Amino acid sequence: MTVAGPTPIPTRRGRPGYDQQSVLAVAVAAFNRHGYEATSMGMLAEELGISKSAIYHHVPSKGDLLRLALDHALGGLESVLEDARASAGPADERLEFVLRGTIAVLTERLPFVTLLLRLRGNTDVERDALDRRRTFDRTVAGLVDAARHEGSIRGDIDPRTTTRLIFGTINSIVEWYRPGGPLSADKLADDVIVMVFDGLHRR
Amino acid sequence: MTVAGPTPIPTRRGRPGYDQQSVLAVAVAAFNRHGYEATSMGMLAEELGISKSAIYHHVPSKGDLLRLALDHALGGLESVLEDARASAGPADERLEFVLRGTIAVLTERLPFVTLLLRLRGNTDVERDALDRRRTFDRTVAGLVDAARHEGSIRGDIDPRTTTRLIFGTINSIVEWYRPGGPLSADKLADDVIVMVFDGLHRR
Structure with missing residues (x-):
């Protein structure tokens, strides 16, 4: 994608x-x-x-370089939410669409998203970026909540825990994924979606 | 646990x-x-x-403080592998035992494991710790591989990808988990095991 x-x-x-x-x-x-x-x-x-x-x-200025870089990461993530597929249809399908889109942005803009994920928020530019990131995270948390209410995802895990574990899984990709290697970004997205939604157990 | x-x-x-x-x-x-x-x-x-x-x-010395701290984190993780339940029985059950044990060490020794996970390897003490961590990771990767060969976990994801995604999910816990809060360490371990092995979809 x-x-x-x-x-x-x-x-x-x-x-x-x-x-x-x-x-x-x-x-x-x-x-x-x-x-x-x-x-x-x-x-x-x-x-x-x-x-x-x-x-x-x-x-x-150096601050402008940071601002432009973070905007490139955040703009990519926000564009996923603006797609019609993020707001129409069953919540679990919308959630899957948004997670695939997040992984696509992460692999296509890897150094930019890496920078975003390592921010500590020491300057106004960083704090603004963290605010935008939190808004994105909250939207995904809302989809998790909606999917749980619709009954398409399990109800025995607190949706905040689910959201944090999903982001933990996806964000850790920046630590090891190398674009151009044997694992394509699409296959990686398939793997994450399969593990998170269907689990590793063979049935 | x-x-x-x-x-x-x-x-x-x-x-x-x-x-x-x-x-x-x-x-x-x-x-x-x-x-x-x-x-x-x-x-x-x-x-x-x-x-x-x-x-x-x-x-x-300061280096000794670092060495003692990293040894406390690594010693905890290694003790999980030394338990008989890590080496006897079906591979998926051994893998589940080791992941639960990893989460237990992570939550009980949270600041120590956080320090370990943020290491960059600039000194001998850090390089030695990273070697021990890699040995631990390789053992877990071996369990993933064994479970795949036994047919208890799915065969359509490369076991290296599976291992990285599992560690991504678990290691990210240090970024948000607060001991003593509403989510107990045992429930957190249950949640991670359920998501990773059975997936979020209700069936």
């Missing part, structure tokens, strides 16, 4: 060889490797082989 | 009011809050309200 992101990263005309998007990709990799606080614009300039002032030509 | 840890933390006679174990508990909380690298012995002394030399009375 391919998710059409509603939030293309706005690009500015930059120096030859780089545009804002490729600067952003290098920045996100560095944030994930060293941590956001520990990464300076000077380090990014060095990795890109350009001057610090050339980076400022692409983006006004 | 209560796991009898084979690795009690060795205690030395310390200053009145503190023993090595309570110094260790404060250290682990600080490592989890600030990161191991960023935590100094001076910071620990300040939190404990004792002098730096009084800490050295309890433990020779």
Whole structure:
């Protein structure tokens, strides 16, 4: 499943060889490797082989790089919820659609979602992103609750526990999944859906 | 389920009011809050309200605090594998026993396992701990493989994927579980086992 992101990263005309998007990709990799606080614009300039002032030509500040990166992750996730299949039909099918979409965004925008999941919320940009993430999580929790009320998923687990375990399963994918490897993103999504909804026991 | 840890933390006679174990508990909380690298012995002394030399009375170095803490987490996990129920009987029942035991250790030694799971492996102590963790993970992967060969768990998911998704589900518990809250550790273990083996769909 391919998710059409509603939030293309706005690009500015930059120096030859780089545009804002490729600067952003290098920045996100560095944030994930060293941590956001520990990464300076000077380090990014060095990795890109350009001057610090050339980076400022692409983006006004380090905080803007973070904001653009988190918006790319969150925009992808939010677009899943905006799809008609997330709001029409039985709740368990809507939940399955949203979980597949979440896995698709996670594998397609892996470093961006990794950055989002490691946030601690020390700045306004981070707090805003965590708010958007919580809104997304709450919508998924609502689907779990609705599926439980409809009777399509089991009633003996607290829906908050169910939601946390589902997110635990899915979010951990960023720790080991490698795009382009033997496991395709679609097969991974199938595997997660099968384990979570049908369980590992053969019947 | 209560796991009898084979690795009690060795205690030395310390200053009145503190023993090595309570110094260790404060250290682990600080490592989890600030990161191991960023935590100094001076910071620990300040939190404990004792002098730096009084800490050295309890433990020779910051690295020893880390080693003792990681050994407490790993010793708990390894003791699960040493139980007879981990090596006798059908593989799916052994796997269920080991997963329940893992969840029990995780909830009983929560800050210690949290520290273990956040390790990046920058020092010998950390690399040794990661080696022990990998050995534990491999044993669980072997049980998944055995259960698949016995035909008790489904054959359409690669056992490496299954193992990673199971650990993703279980390890994420450290991010949200609060001992003493409304969800008991036993009920949590039941919930995880039910979701992973039987799935969320009501049948």
